[in-house]
Amino acid sequence: MKKTLLTGTAMLCLAAPAFADELNIYYWSDSIAPELIEKFEAETGATVNLDGFNSNEDALTKLQAGASGYDIVTPSQHFVKIMIDEGLLEDIDAKDLAAYGAVDERWKGQWWDPENDYSIPMAYGTAGFAVNRDLYDGPVDSWSVYFEPPESLQGKIASLSYPDEVVGAAELYLGVPFCSEDKSEMKKVYDLLMAQKPFVAAYSSDNIENRLGSGEVAAHFWWDGNVLRTRDAGANLEYAMPKEGLVGWLDSYVVPKGAANVELAKKFIEFMSTEENATIQYNYYAHSAPVKIDESQAKYTPENAPELFPTVPVQFSKACSPAAQDLVTKVWTDLLQ
Amino acid sequence: MNMKALKTFRFWGLAPTWLLMGLTLIIPIGIVAGVSLGDRGPYGGFDWALNFSSYREILFTMGWTDELEFDPKYLAIIGRTLAYGLATTAICMALSVPVAYVIANARENWKPLLVYLVTLPFWVSMIVRVYAWLIILGNEGLAEKAWKLLGGGDVDTFLFTPGAMLTGMVYSYIPLMVLPVYAAIEKLDPALLEASHDLYGNRWTTLRRVILPLTWPGLSAGAILVFVPAIGTVLEPMLLGGGKQMMMGTLIQTQFGGGRNWPFGAAVAMVLMALVVIVLILNARRAASAGKEAAA
Numbered sequence: 171m172k173k174t175l176l177t178g179t180a181m182l183c184l185a186a187p188a189f190a191d192e193l194n195i196y197y198w199s200d201s202i203a204p205e206l207i208e209k210f211e212a213e214t215g216a217t218v219n220l221d222g223f224n225s226n227e228d229a230l231t232k233l234q235a236g237a238s239g240y241d242i243v244t245p246s247q248h249f250v251k252i253m254i255d256e257g258l259l260e261d262i263d264a265k266d267l268a269a270y271g272a273v274d275e276r277w278k279g280q281w282w283d284p285e286n287d288y289s290i291p292m293a294y295g296t297a298g299f300a301v302n303r304d305l306y307d308g309p310v311d312s313w314s315v316y317f318e319p320p321e322s323l324q325g326k327i328a329s330l331s332y333p334d335e336v337v338g339a340a341e342l343y344l345g346v347p348f349c350s351e352d353k354s355e356m357k358k359v360y361d362l363l364m365a366q367k368p369f370v371a372a373y374s375s376d377n378i379e380n381r382l383g384s385g386e387v388a389a390h391f392w393w394d395g396n397v398l399r400t401r402d403a404g405a406n407l408e409y410a411m412p413k414e415g416l417v418g419w420l421d422s423y424v425v426p427k428g429a430a431n432v433e434l435a436k437k438f439i440e441f442m443s444t445e446e447n448a449t450i451q452y453n454y455y456a457h458s459a460p461v462k463i464d465e466s467q468a469k470y471t472p473e474n475a476p477e478l479f480p481t482v483p484v485q486f487s488k489a490c491s492p493a494a495q496d497l498v499t500k501v502w503t504d505l506l507q
Numbered sequence: 508m509n510m511k512a513l514k515t516f517r518f519w520g521l522a523p524t525w526l527l528m529g530l531t532l533i534i535p536i537g538i539v540a541g542v543s544l545g546d547r548g549p550y551g552g553f554d555w556a557l558n559f560s561s562y563r564e565i566l567f568t569m570g571w572t573d574e575l576e577f578d579p580k581y582l583a584i585i586g587r588t589l590a591y592g593l594a595t596t597a598i599c600m601a602l603s604v605p606v607a608y609v610i611a612n613a614r615e616n617w618k619p620l621l622v623y624l625v626t627l628p629f630w631v632s633m634i635v636r637v638y639a640w641l642i643i644l645g646n647e648g649l650a651e652k653a654w655k656l657l658g659g660g661d662v663d664t665f666l667f668t669p670g671a672m673l674t675g676m677v678y679s680y681i682p683l684m685v686l687p688v689y690a691a692i693e694k695l696d697p698a699l700l701e702a703s704h705d706l707y708g709n710r711w712t713t714l715r716r717v718i719l720p721l722t723w724p725g726l727s728a729g730a731i732l733v734f735v736p737a738i739g740t741v742l743e744p745m746l747l748g749g750g751k752q753m754m755m756g757t758l759i760q761t762q763f764g765g766g767r768n769w770p771f772g773a774a775v776a777m778v779l780m781a782l783v784v785i786v787l788i789l790n791a792r793r794a795a796s797a798g799k800e801a802a803a
Contacts, residue, residue, distance in 0.1 A: 227764040234552045252550045325663065331750050332765045357571045372667045372749030377641070386646050386666065492549040492767075499766040500569075506753045507580035 191216040193434050196232065196240040198421065199224060201293070202442075203454035210441050216434055224375045225332045233258045233426050240426050241435040246419045250289050251282035251489040253424065259288045260425040260432055267436060269443030272461040277420065282489070289422035290439050291460035293395075293451075296416035296484055297335040299327075300397040303406040305388035310410035313343035316389060317366050324369040326388035331375045333502035336363075336391055338417040338487055345414075349490035356497040363505050373506065382407065393419075394477040395457035398470065401477075402456070409477040418486035420460060536780070543773035551767035561774035581758070585778065588755040592738035595676040599684040599733045600726060602677070607689035607725075625685050633679065637742050640675050641666065644747065667749030675743035680736060684729035691725025723797070727790055735783050755779050 191214070195202070199222030207218050221240070223229045226249040232238045233253060245253060253259050264270055265286040270278075273291055283289045299316045306322055309315065317340060319327055330336050340362050341348055346355045371387050382390040383405035394416075397409040423439045425432055441447060443461045452459040453469040458478050472479040490498065543561055545553035570576040610621045628636060643649045644665040651662060665671055695718065703713040719726075741756035750757065755775060762772030 225764065227767075230767075231551055231764050234548075234550075256548075256550055256552070328749075331745065334765065353571055353573065360571075367751070370749075370751065371664070372751065374745060374750050376746070377638075380641075384646060386664065495550075495767060499761075499768070502765065503753070503758075503761065504580065506751065506757075507583060 192219065193431055193438055194219045194240045196221050196223060196229060196243045198222065198244060201244065201455055203451050206442065206447055206450055210438060214437065226334060227332055238426055241429040241431045242438060243424055243426055244292050244421045245424065246421050246487065247282040248487045248489040250422050250424060254283065254288055258427055260427050260429055261287045262425050262432065262436055264288060264290050267440060269440050272443045274460050277460045289424045290443060292421045292423050293455055293457040294420035294460050295394040295457040295478065296418055296480055297339065297393050298410055298412060298416045299389055300382060300392045300407050300409045301389045302382055302385055303408050305385055310408060311413055313339060313412040313414050317343055317362055319369050323389055325371055327370055328372045328374065328381055328387040328390045329370055330391050331373050333498050335417045335487065337498050337501060342414045342417065342485060348485065348488045349494040351491065351494045351497065353497065356501055360501045360504060363501065367505060395455060398456045398475050398477040411480060411482045413482055415483040415485050416480055418484040539773050539776055543770055543777050545770045547768050547770050551769060553769045561770040564771055565774060565778065584753050584755060584758050587752060588738050591673065591676065591754065592734050594673060595680060595737040596730050596734045598677045599681045600730060603681055603684040603688050603729065606685050607692050610689050611692040625682050628682060634742060637675055637746050640678065640747055644671050666747065667751065669748065672743050672748035675747040676737055676740060679743065680733040683732040687725040687728040687732065688722065691722040695721055731786065731790055734786060738782065739779060
C-alpha cells in the first residue's frame with residue numbers, strides 16, 4: 171500500500187505543470203552574459219535554464235518538432251521570418267514593450283517582423299572569415315583568399331557544417347543574388363565550393379575558437395564578435411574585410427508558440443534591453459548591440475574592435491523560397507556526398 | 508490454476524512489457540515510417556500522406572540540368588557507412604580477442620578490476636571522450652609526439668582524416684566487443700585445448716576447430732553490438748573526420764536540419780534500420796542453424 175501511495179505521489183509530481191518561475195532559454199551557445207542570468211534570477215527569484223544551439227536550422231527544427239519547452243529562442247532574422255510564417259511564434263506585441271523604445275530605429279519595421287509583433291533584437295553582426303596571423307601573412311581583402319586559397323592556406327582552412335551563411339558568402343563572391351532559384355547560377359556556387367573542398371580541412375561549426383586559435387587551421391569561416399573575443403583572449407587573429415561584402419545577421423528574442431511562461435519571457439526581454447544590462451551584454455558577447463547602450467561604459471570601439479565596424483558592404487541573409495532552399499541543400503549534399 | 512486463469516495471468520503479467528515496448532519502440536518507429544511517406548513541408552515539418560517519392564529520391568534526384576537522373580550519391584553514402592561499420596567491427600574484434608584473453612587468464616582477484624576498467628569509459632559522456640581525441644590527434648598532440656619519437660616524418664595533422672574517424676569509432680565501441688568476448692573465453696575449458704593437442708591438432712587446427720566455434724557466440728554478439736551503433740554514428744565523422752564525407756547518420760541529421768526535408772531524412776533512417784534488421788536476422792538464422800547442428 172505504501173508503495174502504491176509513493177508511486178501515486180511520484181506520478182502526481184510528474185503530471186504537475188512546470189514550476190511557474192522557470193525560464194527556459196534556447197540560445198546561441200554562450201551568447202548571454204552569465205552575470206546577467208544570475209542578476210535576473212536574483213531579481214525575480216526565477217530559475218533560468220539555458221540550452222545552446224549552433225545553427226538556426228537546429229533551432230527551427232526543434233520548434234517544428236513541437237512542445238520544445240522553451241520560453242525564449244534567439245534565431246537570426248531570416249529564421250524569425252520563417253518561424254512567423256510557419257506559425258511557430260507567440261505574438262507578444264513587442265512594440266508595446268519598453269524594450270522596443272530602446273531599439274535602434276534602423277531595426278524597426280524590418281521585413282522579417284514588419285509590425286514588430288514577435289521579436290526584439292538582441293545582437294547583430296556579420297559572418298565572414300578570419301585568419302590566424304601566426305600562420306598566414308598574405309592579404310585578406312577578398313573572398314578569393316578563402317574560396318580559392320593560395321598555397322599557404324591549402325589544407326588549412328575550415329568551413330561551417332551548415333550551408334546557410336557559407337553559401338551566402340560564396341554568392342557574394344560570385345555576384346549571385348541570395349536565394350537564387352536559377353539552377354545555372356547555383357551550379358556555379360557548387361563548382362566554387364567543390365573546387366575549394368580539397369583544401370578544406372574540416373566542415374564543423376563546433377569548437378571554432380580552439381581550431382583557429384590553436385593553429386589547427388589557418389583560416390576559418392566565422393562571425394565578427396567571436397573573432398573579436400578570441401583575439402582579445404590572446405590569439406593572433408584577423409577578421410577579413412572582403413571587398414565583395416560580408417553576410418549580415420541579426421538575432422532576436424522571440425517566444426515560441428505555447429511557451430509555458432510568456433510573461434516571464436517578456437520580463438527577461440525587458441531586463442536584457444535596459445541600458446545598463448545591454449551594455450554588460452555588449453561587453454560580454456562582443457557583437458554589436460541593436461538597442462541603446464551606455465557608450466561611456468562600452469568596451470569595444472572602432473579603434474580596438476575593427477571586427478564590429480565593417481568597412482565593406484554588408485548584405486543580410488534572406489528567407490529563401492522552398493525552391494531556392496532546395497538548391498542550397500543540393501549544393502551542400504552534393505558537396506559533402 | 509486452470510488453463511484460462513493461466514492465460515489471463517500471462518496476458519496481464521506481460522502487459523507492462525508490451526505497453527513499454529509499444530510506447531517506446533513500436534510507436535516511434537511507426538511515426539518515423541509515417542513521416543517517411545509524408546509530404547515535406549516547405550520549411551521542414553511534414554504533412555501525413557502516402558508518398559513514396561522520398562524513397563525514390565534515394566536513387567533518383569533532379570540533376571543540375573532539371574532532369575530526373577540516377578544518382579549514386581546516396582548509395583555511396585550508404586556503402587561508405589557500411590564499409591566503416593565493417594572496418595570498425597573487424598578492428599574491434601582483432602583487438603579485443605587478445606585483451607579478453609589476457610583478462611580471462613589473469614589472476615582471479617584481478618579480474619573484476621580489469622573488467623571494471625573496460626567499462627570505465629561508459630561513465631564519461633561520449634561527447635567528452637570524442638573531444639579528448641581531438642586533443643590527442645590534434646596539432647602537437649600526443650599522437651604527433653609519439654609519431655615523431657618513433658622516427659616518423661613530418662606530419663601535417665592526424666585530425667580530419669578517415670583514419671582519425673576510424674580510430675574514434677574503434678575507441679568508442681570496443682568495450683562492447685571486449686565484454687562478450689571475455690565472457691566466451693572465460694568459459695572456455697582449458698582441458699578442451701589440451702584434448703585438441705593430445706589428438707594431434709596443431710595450433711591452427713585448435714584455433715579453427717575448438718576455440719573459434721566455442722567462442723563464436725561471444726564474437727558474434729560483440730560484432731553486432733559494435734556494428735549496429737557504428738553504422739548510425741554521427742559524432743566521430745563530424746568531429747574527427749571533419750565532416751567532409753557524409754555518413755548515414757550525418758545525412759539524416761542534415762535532412763532534418765538544414766535540408767528541411769524530414770520525409771527524406773526519415774526514409775534514410777528507415778533504410779538504416781532495415782540494414783540493422785537484416786544483420787540481426789542473418790545472425791539469428793546462423794545461431795539457429797548452429798544450434799541445430801549442435802543438437803544433431
